[in-house]
Structures are given as structure tokens and as C-alpha cells.
Amino acid sequence: MASIYLRRKELAAAMQYYADDIGAIGTRKLHAREYAAANLDWKKNSQDLPDIIEIVRRAGKPDPELKKARCVTKARCTLIRKF
Numbered sequence: 491m492a493s494i495y496l497r498r499k500e501l502a503a504a505m506q507y508y509a510d511d512i513g514a515i516g517t518r519k520l521h522a523r524e525y526a527a528a529n530l531d532w533k534k535n536s537q538d539l540p541d542i543i544e545i546v547r548r549a550g551k552p553d554p555e556l557k558k559a560r561c562v563t564k565a566r567c568t569l570i571r572k573f
Contacts, residue, residue, distance in 0.1 A: 508515055
């Protein structure tokens with residue numbers, strides 16, 4: 491529990507830094523982009539992206555029974571609005 495508190499405190503401190511020095515955001519953003527372009531292999535790092543997207547897409551599919559319940563609820567709401 492203490493580590494979560496410390497991470498929140500560190501995050502708050504980092505956010506405060508940028509709130510206090512808005513100009514730092516642009517500079518840091520530029521440096522991060524330059525570092526990424528020079529040091530990261532985007533083609534290699536993105537190879538698994540289609541598989542990851544598919545896994546997330548499948549995980550987000552609603553249960554068929556839940557889908558039926560939503561349809562029934564939607565139909566009821568539509569009927570109520572008509573009257």
C-alpha cells in the first residue's frame with residue numbers, strides 16, 4: 491500500500507512540475523520524440539500490434555446473453571418513447 495501512495499505522490503509532483511513550468515512540456519515532448527526516432531525500432535516494436543489489437547477486441551466482446559438483454563432493454567425504451 492505504501493508503494494501505491496509513493497507512486498501517486500511522485501505522479502503528483504511530476505504533474506505539478508509541468509503545471510508550474512508550462513514551457514517544459516514542449517521541450518520535453520521534442521526531446522522524447524528525438525530520442526524515440528533515434529533509438530527505437532518502430533517496425534520491430536509494432537510487429538505484435540495487430541495481434542494485441544485482436545486480443546483486446548475479442549476480450550471486449552459482450553456475452554451473447556448480455557447482448558440479448560441490451561436489445562430487449564433498447565426495444566422497451568423505444569416503445570416507451572413512442573407512447
